[in-house]
Amino acid sequence: VAASPSIGDLGEAALVRRIRERFGPQASELAVGIGDDAAVAAPVRGTLDVLTTDSLVEGIHFDLAYSTFEDVGYKALAVNVSDIAAMGGIPRLALLSLILPGHLAVSDLDGLLDGFSSMASAAKVTLAGGNITRSPGPLIADVTVIGSARPRRILRRNGGRPGDALYLTGSIGGAAAGLAWLQRGGSGAPDGPLQDCVARHRRPVPRLRIGAIAGQTRAASACIDLSDGLGDAVAQIAAESGTGAVIDAAALPLHPGARDWFSADGDPIVPSVSGGDDYELLFAVPRKYRGRFRGVINHARGIPITPIGELTADRRVLLTRNGRTEPLPAGFAHFGSDPLL
Amino acid sequence: VAASPSIGDLGEAALVRRIRERFGPQASELAVGIGDDAAVAAPVRGTLDVLTTDSLVEGIHFDLAYSTFEDVGYKALAVNVSDIAAMGGIPRLALLSLILPGHLAVSDLDGLLDGFSSMASAAKVTLAGGNITRSPGPLIADVTVIGSARPRRILRRNGGRPGDALYLTGSIGGAAAGLAWLQRGGSGAPDGPLQDCVARHRRPVPRLRIGAIAGQTRAASACIDLSDGLGDAVAQIAAESGTGAVIDAAALPLHPGARDWFSADGDPIVPSVSGGDDYELLFAVPRKYRGRFRGVINHARGIPITPIGELTADRRVLLTRNGRTEPLPAGFAHFGSDPLL
Numbered sequence: 001v002a003a004s005p006s007i008g009d010l011g012e013a014a015l016v017r018r019i020r021e022r023f024g025p026q027a028s029e030l031a032v033g034i035g036d037d038a039a040v041a042a043p044v045r046g047t048l049d050v051l052t053t054d055s056l057v058e059g060i061h062f063d064l065a066y067s068t069f070e071d072v073g074y075k076a077l078a079v080n081v082s083d084i085a086a087m088g089g090i091p092r093l094a095l096l097s098l099i100l101p102g103h104l105a106v107s108d109l110d111g112l113l114d115g116f117s118s119m120a121s122a123a124k125v126t127l128a129g130g131n132i133t134r135s136p137g138p139l140i141a142d143v144t145v146i147g148s149a150r151p152r153r154i155l156r157r158n159g160g161r162p163g164d165a166l167y168l169t170g171s172i173g174g175a176a177a178g179l180a181w182l183q184r185g186g187s188g189a190p191d192g193p194l195q196d197c198v199a200r201h202r203r204p205v206p207r208l209r210i211g212a213i214a215g216q217t218r219a220a221s222a223c224i225d226l227s228d229g230l231g232d233a234v235a236q237i238a239a240e241s242g243t244g245a246v247i248d249a250a251a252l253p254l255h256p257g258a259r260d261w262f263s264a265d266g267d268p269i270v271p272s273v274s275g276g277d278d279y280e281l282l283f284a285v286p287r288k289y290r291g292r293f294r295g296v297i298n299h300a301r302g303i304p305i306t307p308i309g310e311l312t313a314d315r316r317v318l319l320t321r322n323g324r325t326e327p328l329p330a331g332f333a334h335f336g337s338d339p340l341l
Numbered sequence: 342v343a344a345s346p347s348i349g350d351l352g353e354a355a356l357v358r359r360i361r362e363r364f365g366p367q368a369s370e371l372a373v374g375i376g377d378d379a380a381v382a383a384p385v386r387g388t389l390d391v392l393t394t395d396s397l398v399e400g401i402h403f404d405l406a407y408s409t410f411e412d413v414g415y416k417a418l419a420v421n422v423s424d425i426a427a428m429g430g431i432p433r434l435a436l437l438s439l440i441l442p443g444h445l446a447v448s449d450l451d452g453l454l455d456g457f458s459s460m461a462s463a464a465k466v467t468l469a470g471g472n473i474t475r476s477p478g479p480l481i482a483d484v485t486v487i488g489s490a491r492p493r494r495i496l497r498r499n500g501g502r503p504g505d506a507l508y509l510t511g512s513i514g515g516a517a518a519g520l521a522w523l524q525r526g527g528s529g530a531p532d533g534p535l536q537d538c539v540a541r542h543r544r545p546v547p548r549l550r551i552g553a554i555a556g557q558t559r560a561a562s563a564c565i566d567l568s569d570g571l572g573d574a575v576a577q578i579a580a581e582s583g584t585g586a587v588i589d590a591a592a593l594p595l596h597p598g599a600r601d602w603f604s605a606d607g608d609p610i611v612p613s614v615s616g617g618d619d620y621e622l623l624f625a626v627p628r629k630y631r632g633r634f635r636g637v638i639n640h641a642r643g644i645p646i647t648p649i650g651e652l653t654a655d656r657r658v659l660l661t662r663n664g665r666t667e668p669l670p671a672g673f674a675h676f677g678s679d680p681l682l
Contacts (some may be wrong), residue, residue, distance in 0.1 A: 041389065055474070089379070099396060099484050129392060130394060137400075140440060225378060
């Protein structure tokens with residue numbers, strides 16, 4: 001059998017041409033697209049530019065034993081559009097910076113691009129440009145997304161006040177349980193709710209619609225996404241807002257697969273709160289905005305949005321359960337106890 | 342002596358705080374700066390957004406035996422603003438995505454940020470946000486720059502026509518000669534013109550002013566920067582414009598240090614044309630725009646701008662010397678013969 005050629009056989013110019021062809025004719029919203037020194041796009045009239053960048057690093061954020069190249073391409077864009085949603089914005093354009101081992105098979109690069117493309121279609125994001133260079137080690141996909149939002153419709157982290165209710169989209173712990181299953185040697189397709197957990201680790205679904213509606217309707221005082229876990233998100237929104245927080249353990253929407261999986265080792269709350277990669281949205285909602293926020297809940301198309309606690313004047317970040325309080329478990333730490341290294 | 346703490350001792354949140362403090366109070370052009378899910382900025386009225394991304398990878402683009410952390414931070418931004426200049430735009434905002442080994446000393450991260458900051462000041466670029474994550478291997482600085490340009494003032498690669506003259510800023514071969522000196526074990530400060538060559542490898546000076554003026558005055562039909570060498574730049578501008586090119590060897594502005602250094606091994610033209618990292622600008626100038634282009638030359642503040650050849654209807658890319666033609670040497674190939682790997 002003929003081996004698939006490696007990207008090192010093709011060279012940079014051919015790789016850029018390949019990406020340009022794969023993403024089709026230049027999108028109409030671009031004055032200049034892939035293949036020049038830079039891309040050029042007109043801003044959307046009456047809006048602000050919302051800018052974010054985030055990278056997926058092999059060995060830190062993904063393991064090619066657990067995720068396909070398609071998964072990596074999909075997730076590299078998903079985690080970025082999630083940040084735009086957390087600002088109340090709408091993602092528009094992406095830049096894809098790839099740092100690739102020279103021995104990577106061209107077919108694997110194609111898989112990565114296919115995964116990226118499927119998330120781009122789902123999020124209505126246009127690939128405007130990027131960069132491709134060689135890696136002496138890990139595969140890295142570093143993505144920048146440019147979105148738009150109207151002035152005074154931005155959801156920051158620092159707008160919360162004591163008494164604001166905290167609302168959480170979807171569920172927590174699923175991605176962490178899925179990764180744990182994979183790391184303990186799970187193979188094939190897991191049964192029941194764990195199947196969705198593995199999917200959430202590999203292909204998180206960013207809450208684009210909910211974030212955009214919450215921004216446009218000014219229904220929240222603050223918002224953050226859960227890239228590094230609920231514990232981290234609550235701590236950050238509280239710290240930036242100059243408040244503390246109390247979270248009600250009984251109210252937490254644990255993913256059913258996470259509840260099953262983590263219960264085998266004891267308490268499922270701690271790993272579900274500290275586990276990363278959920279990409280849900282956490283909102284702070286002042287009492288006077290509850291009517292507006294009900295409109296967000298009504299347009300969430302079946303995604304549950306659950307009240308889980310509130311911001312407090314007391315600066316501590318606490319978890320209450322069975323009438324007792326304890327510190328809320330911390331989030332996922334990229335420079336601390338990293339599950340993939 | 343107390344060892345400098347490593348970034349792994351600090352954790353991600355403390356590192357982001359450190360960067361936020363280091364870059365001072367939030368710039369007035371940002372609605373939201375460092376530390377939220379995304380940055381927010383108002384577009385400049387009446388302009389288009391110009392977007393580019395480029396990464397520096399340890400072991401591919403730099404070697405910490407030859408460059409300081411300050412050099413790396415400076416160059417990571419310089420190579421990106423050079424791309425904005427090559428479009429005729431003005432750089433405004435940057436996002437800095439850092440992928441860092443956990444053992445990196447905090448003082449070395451500070452050095453990298455200082456270097457980035459010095460280029461940001463020189464280019465009048467504001468750090469809007471970014472990302473920081475752990476690397477299992479090389480240090481990587483991936484930068485995105487957002488600039489602005491007025492409609493119909495964009496300098497693309499594909500606008501050249503047969504008969505357009507090719508003009509080159511500055512000189513070529515300097516960065517390649519500087520790197521070659523370092524790789525052959527040069528230590529201390531080299532003498533004479535080689536000193537500037539080493540500086541050009543470590544801290545290239547992007548031609549921001551010349552690119553912006555050429556764009557604003559519509560003085561060129563096409564432009565590209567020389568990140569991967571003159572040979573690559575000429576081939577790319579010709580391929581995108583559907584032309585060929587002829588370059589006159591006698592007209593090439595070789596850096597004096599490159600001429601000295603490479604002459605010791607034979608012909609200095611080939612390594613100067615194929616060597617990367619020069620970050621000069623190459624312009625295609627139609628005959629009817631020569632008056633406008635003279636205005637660019639007059640405002641270049643001592644940077645020479647030299648006619649080196651022209652685009653041709655014949656699709657070959659050639660070098661003429663002593664009345665004979667040969668193929669123009671190819672540029673630096675990231676996936677081919679890489680000088681640092």
